[in-house]
Amino acid sequence: MSLTAHTAVTRRLTVETGSGPSRRTAAEVPGPLLDALGHHRPERLPARTVLYVGGFPAPTRPSADHRGLPVRTEPTPGRALRLAHRELQAKTADLALVATLDEPETGAVTVQVLRRAAEAVAEGGPVIGVLDLADVSGESGLSGLSRLSGESGLSGDEEQAPVVRPLRNGVRAADTEGHRLLIWSGADEPDETRVRRDLLSLLDDLAPEAFAGLPTAVPYGRAFGPVRASAVTTAHRAPADVAAAKAVTTRHQRPxxxxxxxxxxxxxxxxxxxxxxxxxxxxxxxxxxxxxxxxxxxxxxxxxxxxxxxxxxxxxxxxxxxxxxxxxxxxxxxxxxxxxxxxxxxxxxxxxxxxxxxxxxxxxxxxxxxxxxxxxxxxxxxxxxxxxxxxxxxxxxxxxxxxxxxxxxxxxxxxxxxxxxxxxxxxxxxxxxxxxxxxxxxxxxxxxxxxxxxxxxxxxxxxxxxxxxxxxxxxxxxxxxxxxxxxxxxxxxxxxxxxxxxxxxxxxxxxxxxxxxxxxxxxxxxxxxxxxxxxxxxxxxxxxxxxxxxxxxTPEDDRRAVLTAAARIWSEGHDLDQEALSRLWTWRQEPAGTDVARPVVAGATAAG
Missing domain, CATH: 3.40.366.10 (Malonyl-Coenzyme A Acyl Carrier Protein, domain 2)
Structure with missing residues (x-):
């Protein structure tokens, strides 16, 4: 399943805009919102950043421009979020800041940062989840904009705010025939020899399914030492490749x-x-x-x-x-x-x-x-x-x-x-x-x-x-x-x-x-x-x-080459993200048309 038709929520926080009713107006949202996000200067935001404000009952509206930042005002949180989604997918916006008054009694404003999901995952930042817009699922770009109507640009049946679902864009599918990476290390050469011996014992009579599920680094959770070795190998060849792997001592980590x-x-x-x-x-x-x-x-x-x-x-x-x-x-x-x-x-x-x-x-x-x-x-x-x-x-x-x-x-x-x-x-x-x-x-x-x-x-x-x-x-x-x-x-x-x-x-x-x-x-x-x-x-x-x-x-040649490069980077002394590496032999994208909210492996880090 491609993420290109989906919108990701990358950050969410609560902003207090004031304690009195006179302060609970849409007009007073932009300043505190940008301050809370740490963006005191809008010019440092992406060029196509848009602020969406929704759910404020007061008649006062912010101007259509706040220090160079375009502002869209909608009557409900649902409309603000959905409009942000559609403009992101239409490429008229690249970053959406959505401020909604969810609790009028307290004046607290919920702020969500939205991006196109594929770009957010590619950049590796935190992703809380994706907007679940069941009535516009599968729409993107100008096709979604064709339904716009009225001043708000959205139809009356879209008042309710969309649910944020976990981002799960792949399935666990252990590759039992292909290559994977194994890395191990020791505090000195005798320690590396001992760890290698333990790994070889673990590999004895190990089923291919279990081999694919082994952690990238063995033993798991141990701090890396300066004497390092690795093997890009298959279940069948693992014992021989691990035994033959050359250990190197990392004295200077070349960047x-x-x-x-x-x-x-x-x-x-x-x-x-x-x-x-x-x-x-x-x-x-x-x-x-x-x-x-x-x-x-x-x-x-x-x-x-x-x-x-x-x-x-x-x-x-x-x-x-x-x-x-x-x-x-x-x-x-x-x-x-x-x-x-x-x-x-x-x-x-x-x-x-x-x-x-x-x-x-x-x-x-x-x-x-x-x-x-x-x-x-x-x-x-x-x-x-x-x-x-x-x-x-x-x-x-x-x-x-x-x-x-x-x-x-x-x-x-x-x-x-x-x-x-x-x-x-x-x-x-x-x-x-x-x-x-x-x-x-x-x-x-x-x-x-x-x-x-x-x-x-x-x-x-x-x-x-x-x-x-x-x-x-x-x-x-x-x-x-x-x-x-x-x-x-x-x-x-x-x-x-x-x-x-x-x-x-x-x-x-x-x-x-x-x-x-x-x-x-x-x-x-x-x-x-x-x-x-x-x-x-x-x-x-x-x-x-x-x-x-x-x-x-072959496709396997591509994967083996990338894993070999990762092994070389690791042997230089760089402590790599083991989970990110392991996805190359434990992850597959879902077939087209699969529901984004099904229980499968996350493609990005969850964050609150």
Whole structure:
């Protein structure tokens, strides 16, 4: 069951607006409400935040705007909550603050914070539950708005406030044949040996069903020690794999930096083995595709199909799906309790990094990506080439609109341009003995051919709510740590489609700042390969690990790769969320049409 048609309650509290009847008016709600939520400055809220006020008998209403915050006033709590739900689903609001006067005698106001459920689960914050609107179940977007009537926008039979049900969007379904992760540790090497021996005794003659149900860490509840070992294994192979696992002693916990690949890394069904098998990954992909509107279902269908209607290398599929997969993988790693010290994206992957760094909201990022695709398809066909040579070696070969598209490593450079000129350059390079590989792309990204698209994007990006990064975020264009000027500049984000990607210089800066574990959150391991050529990684100061396989494989290959990456992060000294990890072999999404309130496994943390 997809969460995209549901609205989540992420926070609930009571606000006292005053003891006298004269203070129990809707007009006096916004100020105390924002103070209670800790949002003294509305400009720090998401751009599409709306305050809904309902159930106040006094004739006094708040203004339609409170310090820049839109305010909707409804006669009953039920109408306020239902209107908030419908506007969230219609994408006219991204965050709803619903204040209702449930106890007129005391003047106490109940405040609930509402979000689209898939986005709330993807971001890993607390979720109290979802609104149960039986009479509008299954409606979303504009179809729900078609029932609006009158000033309040809601029909008279919707006075009663909807019930908040627990969020349960999956079922327990232990995978008895697939891979799972086992981790264990010791205070020293003899202690780790003893724990491993106990684990092997536990595994003797253990039924496959029981194996899948074992805790992630054994013994359960024990504090982790510095000597650590792990096994990504199956029920059948577990004894041999546990016995053969190499223990490592963690002396220095290298922090994690996330890398996000762009165009050229995509392939059919990339990361599909995680879809409907990990709640955070699934919710994140669904949230992104839902924000794509009517294109979302077709993009999902092509992603999961052996015979897509539009090929994966077409910009109309490559860029939306790369954004969805990269973003979902990033959210999955964050759900394990990892807090990255740096983010770096390559080309389209930089937009994912910007989203996770807080520069742009998810809805705005999806809008930016869609605008990018819209303008790209207007440009005459072109492509990209990967050449095993340094930038300075390739400059004499450039002709027409062919340009240096990306500097990825010392001897790894990409060229881009229109089809004709690019083909001529490729022929000359091959004739001179250079290794040239066509990158899967149908548009000449990062070349002057994209200039008309860049100009159009700058105009469309001017209305976005861009903010300073909340996490260290390295620019793949300047090659430096992202500054305020670049982050807030529509021109900077528009230039992405024409300018050279300086991935290698940006990686230099990142690895000069600290010794880190680089985790590539995307398909094909392209950035991992570039990173492993870097001197800091070659000498062992830093390291690089991919989340997905190097080439297309089976769904089980996807899950095994992610678990292997998690094991590596844990062996570096990071104490990961064991429950979040275990869902990869104990969780499945419900079939379509299943009631959201059925007793199944929660996909997000409950909180009061």
């Amino acid at each position: 994690v930096a996330l890398l996000f690949p762009g165009q050229g890394s995509q392939h059919t069904a990339m990361a599909a083995g995680l879809y409907r098998r990990d709640p955070v990954f699934t919710a994140a992909v669904d949230a992104v595709l839902d924000l794509m509107g009517e294109d979302g279902p077709a993009i999902r269908a092509d992603w999961l199909s052996d015979r897509p209607v539009i090929d994966i290398d077409d910009v109309r599929r490559a860029q939306p799906l790369l954004f969805a997969v990269d973003y979902a993988l990033g959210r999955t790693v964050l759900s394990w309790g990892v807090r990255p010290v740096a983010l770096l994206g390559h080309s389209a992957g930089e937009l994912v990094a910007a989203t996770l760094a807080g520069v742009v909201s998810l809805p705005d990022a999806v809008t930016m990506m869609r605008e990018r695709v819209t303008e790209a398809v207007k440009i005459p066909a072109g492509g990209m080439l990967a050449v095993a040579a340094a930038e300075r070696t390739l400059r004499p070969y450039l002709a027409g609109d062919v340009a240096i598209a990306a500097v990825n490593a010392g001897q790894q450079t990409m060229l881009a341009g229109s089809t004709g000129p690019l083909g001529e350059v490729a022929s000359r390079l091959r004739a001179d003995g250079h290794t040239v590989v066509a990158v899967p792309a149908t548009s000449p990204f990062h070349s002057p051919a994209m200039a008309p698209a860049s100009d159009a994007l700058e105009l469309s990006y001017r209305g976005l709510d861009l903010r300073e990064p909340e996490l260290p975020f390295y620019s793949g264009y300047t090659g430096e740590l992202m500054g305020r000027e670049e982050a807030l500049s529509p021109r900077y984000w528009a230039r992405q489609v024409t300018d050279t990607v300086n991935f290698a210089p940006a990686l230099d800066q990142l690895l000069a700042a600290d010794d880190v574990l680089l985790v590539e959150a995307g398909p094909r391991q392209t950035l991992t390969a570039f990173a492993r050529r870097h001197r800091a990684v070659r000498v062992g100061a830093s390291a690089a690990v991919p989340l997905l396989p190097a080439k297309p494989g």
